[in-house]
Amino acid sequence: MNFQSFIDKAKRRLESAPSSESPLKKQEAPRERSDEERIQLLRNFVIKQVANGATVELQDDFSAVLIWGKRPNHILHLLLSLVTLGFWLIVWILIAMSSGETRRLYKIDKYGFISY
Numbered sequence: 001m002n003f004q005s006f007i008d009k010a011k012r013r014l015e016s017a018p019s020s021e022s023p024l025k026k027q028e029a030p031r032e033r034s035d036e037e038r039i040q041l042l043r044n045f046v047i048k049q050v051a052n053g054a055t056v057e058l059q060d061d062f063s064a065v066l067i068w069g070k071r072p073n074h075i076l077h078l079l080l081s082l083v084t085l086g087f088w089l090i091v092w093i094l095i096a097m098s099s100g101e102t103r104r105l106y107k108i109d110k111y112g113f114i115s116y
Helices: 003-016 035-051 074-083 088-098
Strands: 055-059 063-068 102-108
Touching: 035 055, 035 063, 035 102, 074 088
Parallel strands: none
Antiparallel strands: 055 063, 063 102
């Protein structure tokens, strides 16, 4: 089956479909959510993010600050650098540059959409 026959077949399907059944569904306009709904939506979002590895730094009714990642254990790297006579410094520098914490402020708007 070549590409053109695939296109023709798709067009015939669309033309034969009843007009009331559109292949594309209409999107409803977003509705304003109550405060209780927004609080619950944000709470559920935070729970899912914590299950995926985030840490909650601060949370109120309509916003939350989540932390992703961890800081390197500098004491351990210092001890390893001393034991290896400084050879571990290269690894320590690379780890310190590539890792770290990322903080994000998530907010929920009046329609229930969460953004950062």
